[in-house]
Amino acid sequence: MPIRNAVMHFIDKKPDGSPAVLHKAQATLAPSEATDNLLFDLNDAYNAKQGKAWGFFHDESGAYPFSGWLRSFVDGKTDFVEFTRESVEHLTKLMEESNLTTGGHVLFAHYQQGMTDYLAIALLQHSDSVSVSAELEVKPSRHLDLSQLNLAARINLSEWRNNPVSKQYVSFIKGKGGRKISDYFRDFIGCQEGVDGPGETRTLLKAFSDYVEREDLPEDLAREKTHTLVEYTAAQTKLGEPVALKELSELLDEERPQNFAEFVQGADYGLSSEIPADKRTINQFRRFTGRAEGLSISFEAHLLGNKIEFDQDAGTLMIKGVPTQLVDQIKRSVKD
Known part of the structure; x- marks a missing residue:
C-alpha cells in the first residue's frame, strides 16, 4: 500500500462552544514505518465500520468546492499540501457552523492499493493513557484512538477519473449519532448517496x-x-x-x-x-435446507423468528407469508 502523500492537520475545537483553532501543516508527513502503520490501521478500522454509504460528488459549486480542489491536485495544478490546507479550512468552517462535534487531527492520505489510487480523509480523536519509559518511569501519553473513528471518507480516484458515470466512487461513514452528526462531513466532501x-x-x-x-x-x-x-x-x-x-x-x-x-x-x-x-x-x-420423504425446505436464516417460527419441542415449523404461487397450487389441488 504505497503512500504517495500524507498530511496531518489539527482542529482544536472543544465542546464548550469556544471558537475552533486550526493548526495547518506546512509539509507532508515524512515516509516512516509509523505513517505506514497508521494508514494500515486506519484502513482496517474503516473497512470494519458498518453503516457506510456509497455515492458520488455533487457538481462543483460554492457550497461544494472540495471536488474542484481535488481535481486541481489530480491535474497537477496544485500540490498536495495546498490542496489539503484549502480543504481543512473549509472543514473547520463547516464544523463551526454545525456546532455538533469536537475537533481532532485530520489526516489526508493519498495512496495506491494494487492498481487503484485512493484518497482517505479521516477526523481522528486521541485518548490519554500512560507509558513506561526506558528508565522504568510511568509517564502520561496520548495516542490516536481508531476505535472512535466516526467521521471518515475514502475516494476511489481511479474510478472517479476513468468512469464519469459511476455513482459509487466515494464511500463515507454515516455515523452512529444520527444524520446531523455526519451531514456536515458529507457536505464537506460534497457527495450524495448513489448506491444503496x-x-x-x-x-x-x-x-x-x-x-x-x-x-x-x-x-x-x-x-x-x-x-x-x-x-x-x-x-x-x-x-x-x-x-x-x-x-x-x-x-x-x-x-x-x-x-x-x-x-x-x-x-x-x-x-x-x-x-x-x-x-x-x-x-x-x-440458508437452512433439508429434504426428506418428498419434502424439500430451504430458507434464509434471517427469516427464522420472523416469517418462520420453529417449535423445538414439537419439531415443527410455522411459515407465514407462504409464496402466492405455492398457495395457488395447493388451492387448485384441494378443489380437484
Whole structure:
C-alpha cells in the first residue's frame, strides 16, 4: 500500500462552544514505518465500520468546492499540501457552523492499493493513557484512538477519473449519532448517496437464492456455494472492495464460471457489475435446507423468528407469508 502523500492537520475545537483553532501543516508527513502503520490501521478500522454509504460528488459549486480542489491536485495544478490546507479550512468552517462535534487531527492520505489510487480523509480523536519509559518511569501519553473513528471518507480516484458515470466512487461513514452528526462531513466532501449498499446486497442474496432454487442443487452443494458466497463477500468488505459479480460467478462454479453472472443479468435484477456489499446484511445471511420423504425446505436464516417460527419441542415449523404461487397450487389441488 504505497503512500504517495500524507498530511496531518489539527482542529482544536472543544465542546464548550469556544471558537475552533486550526493548526495547518506546512509539509507532508515524512515516509516512516509509523505513517505506514497508521494508514494500515486506519484502513482496517474503516473497512470494519458498518453503516457506510456509497455515492458520488455533487457538481462543483460554492457550497461544494472540495471536488474542484481535488481535481486541481489530480491535474497537477496544485500540490498536495495546498490542496489539503484549502480543504481543512473549509472543514473547520463547516464544523463551526454545525456546532455538533469536537475537533481532532485530520489526516489526508493519498495512496495506491494494487492498481487503484485512493484518497482517505479521516477526523481522528486521541485518548490519554500512560507509558513506561526506558528508565522504568510511568509517564502520561496520548495516542490516536481508531476505535472512535466516526467521521471518515475514502475516494476511489481511479474510478472517479476513468468512469464519469459511476455513482459509487466515494464511500463515507454515516455515523452512529444520527444524520446531523455526519451531514456536515458529507457536505464537506460534497457527495450524495448513489448506491444503496444494504439494498444492493439484499438483491444479490435474493438472486443467489433464486439461482440455487433454479439449479435444484443437492443440499450439501447448496450449502457449499452459500459458504463460498459468504466467505467471498466478507473478504471483500474486509478489504473495503466491492463484490465483483464476474469474480463471484467464477468462484461459485469453476466448470461454468459465467453461469451465475449470466443468470443475474438475464433475470434483470438491476445489479451492477460491482456491488458495495453491506457487512451487516451479509452476516445475517445463511440458508437452512433439508429434504426428506418428498419434502424439500430451504430458507434464509434471517427469516427464522420472523416469517418462520420453529417449535423445538414439537419439531415443527410455522411459515407465514407462504409464496402466492405455492398457495395457488395447493388451492387448485384441494378443489380437484
